[in-house]
Amino acid sequence: MLFTDLPAFYARLDSRYLVTNNQLQSATYTNVDCNFVFSAEFARHRWFNYKEGFSPRLVSRIFDGYQLTASSVVCDPFCGAGTTLATAKARGIPSIGFEVNPFAAFITQVKTADYTEEDFQQFQSLLERLGKIDPAAPQKLPDNAYLCRVFDQEMLLVQLNIQDFIHKLPDCKAKQLLRFAWLCTLESCSLYRKAGNGLKKKNKPPAYPSGKALELAYAKIREKAEAMIEDYSPQDTGPVPKLFEESAAQLSKRVDRNSLDLALFSPPYANCFDYTKIYYLELWFGGFIHSSAEQKSIRMNSVRSHCHATWPERYTSFHLPELNDQLLPLLKEQKLWTNRIPEMLNGYFADMEEVLRQIHAALVSGGHCAIVVSNSAYAGVIIPTDLFLAMIGERLGFEVEEIEVQRLIITSSQQYKKTEHLRKYLRESIVKLKK
Ligand SMILES: C[S@@+](CC[C@H](N)C(=O)[O-])C[C@H]1O[C@@H](n2cnc3c(N)ncnc32)[C@H](O)[C@@H]1O
Structure with a gap:
């Protein structure tokens, strides 16, 4: 042809x-x-x-x-x-x-x-606890140079501490809701954004005063969590997909x-x-x-x-x-x-x-x-x-x-x-x- x-x-x-x-x-x-x-x-x-x-x-x-x-x-x-x-x-x-x-x-x-109302109440109390973690507690850095670059240094440590806090929670639906809300905010706290077929460096990286990375990350998680909590309805009981x-x-x-x-x-x-x-x-x-x-x-x-x-x-x-x-x-x-x-x-x-x-x-x-x-x-x-x-x-x-x-x-x-x-x-x- x-x-x-x-x-x-x-x-x-x-x-x-x-x-x-x-x-x-x-x-x-x-x-x-x-x-x-x-x-x-x-x-x-x-x-x-x-x-x-x-x-x-x-x-x-x-x-x-x-x-x-x-x-x-x-x-x-x-x-x-x-x-x-x-x-x-x-x-x-x-x-x-x-x-x-x-x-x-x-x-x-x-x-x-x-979800039940209790799941969402528990989600809210986990959220409160997350706001009080020590953002500077030492954490092992990822064994992957690229992952160490996707956040600035202060934000990387904050994200690792959030990860650690969530990871150590006992398994329950509230934990999954919190983990989800956190993962939804990763990109907005990162120096990179999704673009076409992968990640590209942002022109405008997230800005915050020194020592306030947790405040920024937490505000974003809270905002996401609030939208999720707003969407809770006890009538939402259709069949859970396989x-x-x-x-x-x-x-x-x-x-x-x-x-x-x-x-x-x-x-x-x-x-x-x-x-x-x-x-x-x-x-x-x-x-x-x-x-x-x-x-x-x-x-x-x-x-x-x-x-x-x-x-x-x-x-x-x-x-x-x-x-x-x-x-x-x-x-x-x-x-x-x-x-x-x-x-x-x-x-x-x-x-x-x-x-x-x-x-x-x-x-x-x-x-x-x-x-x-x-x-x-x-x-x-x-x-x-x-x-x-x-x-x-x-x-x-x-x-x-x-x-x-x-x-x-x-x-x-x-x-x-x-x-x-x-x-x-x-x-x-x-x-x-x-x-
Ligand atoms: C276009 S997206 C689907 C989006 C979906 N309609 C929605 O509204 O969220 C295609 C999805 O197929 C998934 N995928 C790729 N290969 C697959 C496979 N062999 N089996 C199942 N999922 C696959 C990808 O990970 C991706 O999430």
């Missing part, structure tokens, strides 16, 4: 499906509900800003569209910060989730647990065949982002990982959506002619920032096919699968992930009901120039499949 064949190639694939895009003209990152921004309006969802998540508004719209009831069962095999699961709980719908990142799984677990801290590729071992009414999810996008880099601070300081080997093992379990790991071969029989015989050979001829991108993309779609195969088996006949996903672009070649997932779904036996385009995505100015004439395919969509 040549570069000049691309417009006809995408148009041909697009024409196979019902692609709806009614509101595209006005859609931007901040006004479509497939993004996390609206989560700030919802109790519990606002507890952690998981930028890669979608919003409870989108989940509710999809639940309504499929007329789910309390006797339905929903699964989110890439549950992230638990938007699908927390929305299901609030609506009394049983749900099941999978997540490989232990920090994200922890967010989901805390957001979807049942959460598996493991790969979606284990779904068939955990979920019975013909038992799900809906699988709703947003997998990692094929955009080279590594979640273990983005959540590095929380994973290490939160004690979810203690070594590079543990970080690597999370990567190994995750979908092959980035090039920061070398995975052992899996699902080697995967072959999608439009990807493997047409798009990837063209991509391999381009100048890429790493020549591992074509292999990564092959791995990505192979992994997604395996998960979709297991979802198909787990759905009841007539059950639905809705996938929120963005397309990506490398060297001017758009990877039409929405169309490829639809095609993979189709060959697994799904009917492709619709591809609902949510918005056009903005790429780097370099990619923008290269893909301007194909812009309508550079989009975030919901791929709707039916068994």
Whole structure:
């Protein structure tokens, strides 16, 4: 295939499906509900800003569209910060989730647990005690030079003392609430911020008078805790989701065949982002990982959506002619920032096919699968992930009901120039499949 064949190639694939895009003209990152921004309006969802998540508004719209009831069962095999699961709980719908990142799984677990008034009272008294710790008590510094640099020296010692205080508390729900509130504030006290695919040095580091680092850290934890306490409601008693801290590729071992009414999810996008880099601070300081080997093992379990790991071969029989015989050979001829991108993309779609195969088996006949996903672009070649997932779904036996385009995505100015004439395919969509 040549570069000049691309417009006809995408148009041909697009024409196979019902692609709806009614509101595209006005859609931007901040006004479509497939993004996390609206989560700030919802109790519990606002507890952690998981930028890669979608919003409870989108989940509710999809639940309504499929007329789910309390006797339905929903699964989110890439549950992230638990938007699908927390929305299901609030609506009394049983749900099941999978997540490989232990920090994200922890967010989901805390957001979807049942709490009593006593749990929150105890949370408040632990909070009071935290405000009185000795911020300068000596602590062993992390055995990791990068971790020692992410806070200034005074703040690092404060954070280690907070960590130590929480770690020594006896296990209870109040402890988890406090640990959660603390982890939510790490980034705001750090010299680094989440940016794209990892952490970048802040232009404006947190400022406080010397000797007052605990005051700053504590004020941030208090503010977070107050929002959480405000969200407590004794009526919040929907079914607690079943959460598996493991790969979606284990779904068939955990979920019975013909038992799900809906699988709703947003997998990692094929955009080279590594979640273990983005959540590095929380994973290490939160004690979810203690070594590079543990970080690597999370990567190994995750979908092959980035090039920061070398995975052992899996699902080697995967072959999608439009990807493997047409798009990837063209991509391999381009100048890429790493020549591992074509292999990564092959791995990505192979992994997604395996998960979709297991979802198909787990759905009841007539059950639905809705996938929120963005397309990506490398060297001017758009990877039409929405169309490829639809095609993979189709060959697994799904009917492709619709591809609902949510918005056009903005790429780097370099990619923008290269893909301007194909812009309508550079989009975030919901791929709707039916068994
Ligand atoms: C786009 S995020 C999902 C966000 C979620 N919809 C929300 O609203 O919070 C994708 C998630 O998939 C997780 N993930 C990556 N590979 C996975 C795998 N093989 N199994 C389960 N989860 C995986 C990532 O850690 C990430 O949290």
